[in-house]
Amino acid sequence: MSPKVTPGLAQMQPPATLQEALHVAGRRLTPQRALILSVLHQVDGHLDAEGIHSLAQHHYPGLNLATVYRTLAVLKEMGLVEQRYFARDHKREYYEAVGKREHYHATCLGCGKVIEVETPRIRQAQRELSENSGFVFVHACVCFEGYCAECAQARSQDAGEGEAGADGA
């Protein structure tokens, strides 16, 4: 690793915990790993590998996309990061640091915004299904699609005005 790391990177994340967690897993703490995790913690939003990569590059220009992917795999395996999918198009993987309350995501088909939603119904569904089928649930991938309040309103107005087919499917 030759490119200079911006000062301040060192204190960005590692509360010594990461160091330790990695060590237990037989892995090493590197500036890249610390940085990537810190980016995920700072931007509490939802980033894909490329988003993480470009944000992280502000601090660490030499960072390679492959390293981002590999680091995400490690952090995921260690349970520090979760991988999610948004919207119907699941081509792209998104990542999110763990620690927040259980939540799911809803993507607005109008503005693309992703909002987080909380509901106990998914768990409830799993509990109920488990009871009468014996299936043991480990994970649920849930992503909602629709229109946020604003876009929904805008659309209903458009529909009223144009009347010719402003609506798209």
Added chain:
Amino acid sequence: MSPKVTPGLAQMQPPATLQEALHVAGRRLTPQRALILSVLHQVDGHLDAEGIHSLAQHHYPGLNLATVYRTLAVLKEMGLVEQRYFARDHKREYYEAVGKREHYHATCLGCGKVIEVETPRIRQAQRELSENSGFVFVHACVCFEGYCAECAQARSQDAGEGEAGADGA
């Protein structure tokens, strides 16, 4: 189209409805399209493009995978077919003819089996969330992962015997 079509293909699907539906959409009925839809109806299971392709090739050896993809896109757009994802690994798209009752899927991490589950909780969640957020839900992608009754039992037995780490996590 030169390869011979197996006799019987003609009657396989087109209840004249497909023909009509396609026509309305400004499209044409081709043996490929009829076949692909019929495959999806016959195998009520869950197929990816390649699965559809190889099944369909029994009847139509010349069928090209690209045609399968294009046809699926058309049928999806016409609302005759739904595209789904299974398990956490969403690399691959699966397709399913519409018409069945609303259901979701649970993939067994042990044997790979995909079972269909019905639950009103997803709808309920959407209804509730919609009420207090104004979000208008259009679609929900839900896929469960876990262990089917059999695999779950097998795993718990293994865990009891080995005791050294038969569990994989």
Added chain:
DNA sequence: ATGCTTGCAAACGCTTTGCAGTATG
């Protein structure tokens, strides 16, 4: 000093697309 990590670039797997010939309505 040991070997886990990184950067680079090539490979991968699934899906999409450009093009010229073909068949449908």
Added chain:
DNA sequence: CATACTGCAAAGCGTTTGCAAGCAT
């Protein structure tokens, strides 16, 4: 007969991997 559709092959896209050099411990 116009043109939507197909087969073929190549491109696309996000993600993964082999390899040699480079760090962390």
